[in-house]
Amino acid sequence: MSTRNLSASKPSIAANATLAEPRARRRAGAQAGVHVPLPDLTENVSFDSHEPIGKQIFRALRQAIFVGQMVPGTPLSEKEVSDMFQVSRQPVREAFIKLVEAGVLQVLPQRGTFVKRISPRQVREGRFIREAIETAVVRKAAVSITDEQLQALADNLREQKLAAKSNDTAAFLALDEAFHYAISQAIDCTAAWETIQDIKAQMDRVRYLSLPDVSPLDLLIKQHAKILAGLRAHDPIAAEDAMRSHLREILVSLGPIAARNPAWFETDEPERVPLST
CATH class of the missing domain: 1.10.10.10 (Winged helix-like DNA-binding domain superfamily/Winged helix DNA-binding domain)
Known part of the structure; x- marks a missing residue:
């Protein structure tokens, strides 16, 4: 089975600092009803x-x-x-x-x-579904992953550190996507990742807002390293626990991000059965 090259080039989108001023102008224009x-x-x-x-x-x-x-x-x-x-x-x-x-x-x-504004409830629902899929994927990957695929993940993790060092959140997010995609590719089930793409849109918006202040890049890299360690050890339980902990990070950042960016979020509608535990 072939291994995807995880060396991600910088996306064409600008990083946070470049987008901040035009984003503020667009927000002000949208709120004032002015065409931007x-x-x-x-x-x-x-x-x-x-x-x-x-x-x-x-x-x-x-x-x-x-x-x-x-x-x-x-x-x-x-x-x-x-x-x-x-x-x-x-x-x-x-x-x-x-x-x-x-x-x-x-x-x-x-x-x-x-x-549309971000729905906190849809963020939690998307995370719940994503956790169910990705923990199953990483558990299976821990058994079948090859040395070549492990090396590709290690290379990706090294590039994440470089992106974090230069505070390039756009590049980091692209590498993060490639890291998770590669795990599903390791079990020859990229359909799992394609399914996740359809349900994690709200999560991705929160993730971008949370970097790097609320969810420090170094913390996310350490979480990725634990996932990789579980895969290297061919330990399904350790890999699954590391993935679950990583995906629940958004539950920590969601509240502070919504409080800091109220214009971006809808009024929360808690689910009858909590999906955050």
């Missing part, structure tokens, strides 16, 4: 790619929402987005539908389509 031009996302789409253009547009818009280039309340129109990418409205409409299903866009009748 969308960020230029065309570099994230390639017409030479074999991937459908609608899927690329979906991913570009989703990433822009995750990192705060489009803040809650930002209006989106099919025309404006199709003009940006120089495509018909059909692939843009398809992207919008997927973003609504992911819970990051909302359609208000007679008003339009807007970037």
